[in-house]
Every structure is written in C-alpha cells, then in structure tokens.
Amino acid sequence: MLKNKSAVVTGSTSGIGLGMAQALARAGANVMLNGFGLTATIEKIRRELAKETGARVLHHGADVSQPGEVAAMIAAAEQAFGAVDILINNAGIQFVAPVEEFPLERWAAIQDVILNASFYTIRAALPGMKRRNWGRIINVASAHGLVASPFKSAYVAAKHGQIGLTKSVALEVAETGITCNAICPGYVLTPLVEGQIESQAKTHNLPRDRVIREVILAAQPSKRFVATADVAALALFLCGDAAKSITGAAIPIDGGWTAR
Numbered sequence: 001m002l003k004n005k006s007a008v009v010t011g012s013t014s015g016i017g018l019g020m021a022q023a024l025a026r027a028g029a030n031v032m033l034n035g036f037g038l039t040a041t042i043e044k045i046r047r048e049l050a051k052e053t054g055a056r057v058l059h060h061g062a063d064v065s066q067p068g069e070v071a072a073m074i075a076a077a078e079q080a081f082g083a084v085d086i087l088i089n090n091a092g093i094q095f096v097a098p099v100e101e102f103p104l105e106r107w108a109a110i111q112d113v114i115l116n117a118s119f120y121t122i123r124a125a126l127p128g129m130k131r132r133n134w135g136r137i138i139n140v141a142s143a144h145g146l147v148a149s150p151f152k153s154a155y156v157a158a159k160h161g162q163i164g165l166t167k168s169v170a171l172e173v174a175e176t177g178i179t180c181n182a183i184c185p186g187y188v189l190t191p192l193v194e195g196q197i198e199s200q201a202k203t204h205n206l207p208r209d210r211v212i213r214e215v216i217l218a219a220q221p222s223k224r225f226v227a228t229a230d231v232a233a234l235a236l237f238l239c240g241d242a243a244k245s246i247t248g249a250a251i252p253i254d255g256g257w258t259a260r
C-alpha cells in the first residue's frame with residue numbers, strides 16, 4: 001500500500017511511535033525512526049524491522065525540541081530516501097503538578113517537545129511534499145487535545161495547540177494532495193503511562209490493578225487501554241488514498257472518553 005513512500009516518525013523508539021513505524025514499514029514504506037534510548041536497543045529495533053519487512057529503516061537521534069536538529073533529520077531522510085512523504089509527530093513527554101507549582105523548565109520542555117517540535121518538522125518537510133504534491137502529516141495529539149484534566153496544564157495546552165496547528169496547516173495545503181490530521185488517543189499502555197501508574201500507586205497507596213481502573217482509566221468509559229496496534233491502524237488508514245478528503249480533523253480513538 002505504501003511502496004515507494006518514505007516516512008519520518010518522531011519518538012518511534014518506544015510505545016505508540018514504534019507501533020506506527022512498524023505498521024508503515026509492514027505496508028512497504030521506508031521509515032526514519034527517531035527518539036532516545038540505548039544505542040544497542042535502537043539498533044536492534046531498526047535491524048529487526050528492516051529484516052522483517054524488507055523496508056529501509058534508519059534511525060536519527062534528533063532532539064525534536066531543537067529546530068536545527070529537526071532540520072538535519074528531515075534533510076537526512078530526504079537524502080537517504082529521496083523524499084519525506086509521511087510525517088508523524090509523535091514524540092511526547094508528560095509532567096503532572098498543580099499549575100501554580102508547575103516548574104518553569106518542565107512547562108517549557110513540554111511545549112518544546114510536543115508543540116514546537118511539530119512546527120519545526122512540518123516547516124522542514126512541507127516544501128518537499130508541496131513539490132511532489134503529495135503528503136500525509138499526522139500529529140499524535142491526545143484526548144487531552146480535546147478535553148482537559150487537572151494538574152496536566154502544560155500537556156493539555158501543548159496538545160490543544162497541536163490540534164490548532166493541525167487545522168492551520170490543513171487549510172494552507174487544502175488544495176494540494178497533502179493532508180494534515182491529528183489522532184487523539186485515550187490511554188494506551190506504553191512506558192509513558194507505566195510511569196504514571198507507578199507514581200499514582202505511590203500517591204494513592206493503591207495496588208496496580210486498582211490504580212489502572214479507578215485512577216488511570218477513570219475517564220475512559222471502555223475501562224480498557226487503547227491498543228497501540230489500533231492507533232497504528234488509524235495512522236495507516238490516514239496515509240491511504242481513501243483518506244484523501246480527511247484533513248484538518250482531530251480524530252478521537254479513546255474508548256468513549258471525549259463522548260462524555
């Protein structure tokens with residue numbers, strides 16, 4: 001389905017980003033992985049995905065909060081693959097604190113990694129997409145891009161901002177073959193959420209299964225985590241021809257969370 005297409009997926013050494021990178025490579029796309037981790041672990045992921053799929057799989061270690069590193073990553077992908085046809089902005093971090101106690105540097109880091117990084121990558125990748133008159137930009141926002149929770153002011157603000165960016169970009173390229181959409185997952189069991197389960201278990205002095213049901217999934221009516229593979233399947237659909245008229249959308253995949 002995506003033979004002859006090339007993708008950059010930020011934050012794809014783990015969790016949802018890795019799931020999307022795997023789905024794209026299995027559909028035939030070349031993939032530039034990005035994200036942090038142990039060199040040996042990342043190389044194993046890269047090698048195994050290339051071997052399994054036959055796709056070209058590379059890794060670039062850009063810190064997406066740094067515009068110069070992002071420009072270098074997009075240039076490296078264009079150089080290696082000849083194009084960046086699909087751009088997925090997925091890198092993200094979290095920090096939880098009351099707004100008046102929110103550390104300034106944590107606030108800035110969350111805006112940088114989630115919102116500013118999405119601007120940097122789109123700015124760098126869009127000229128090539130426009131030249132080829134084809135592109136798919138997917139911003140992995142969150143249910144927290146559509147609704148809020150207390151103590152997550154930086155994350156909620158960044159994710160709402162990412163959806164605003166999605167809409168503006170979609171309008172700017174609406175007459176081309178490029179689409180720009182946001183995916184808004186509810187809770188997906190990834191290392192990012194594992195960290196929240198551990199800290200909430202300590203805070204509430206509750207066992208893991210009760211933290212999951214009563215704290216983490218309290219707002220998710222399905223009471224089930226969203227599967228990484230399901231988020232990846234949605235991203236894959238947005239990359240296909242059948243999704244060419246979907247643009248500027250913020251699509252929930254959240255077990256009913258935002259239906260409340």
Ligand code: NAD
Nearest residue numbers: 011013014015016035036063064091092142187188190192
């Ligand atoms: P994760 O912690 O498993 O993965 C995050 C990835 O981002 C990792 O590869 C990490 O190395 C990378 N990363 C972090 N900072 C970076 C930086 N400065 N530069 C480059 N890479 C960086 O997290 P996840 O749960 O898979 O989350 C992925 C995305 O999905 C995030 O944007 C997150 O906000 C969003 N999301 C997650 C959930 C959930 O429940 N897990 C729900 C909704 C939205």
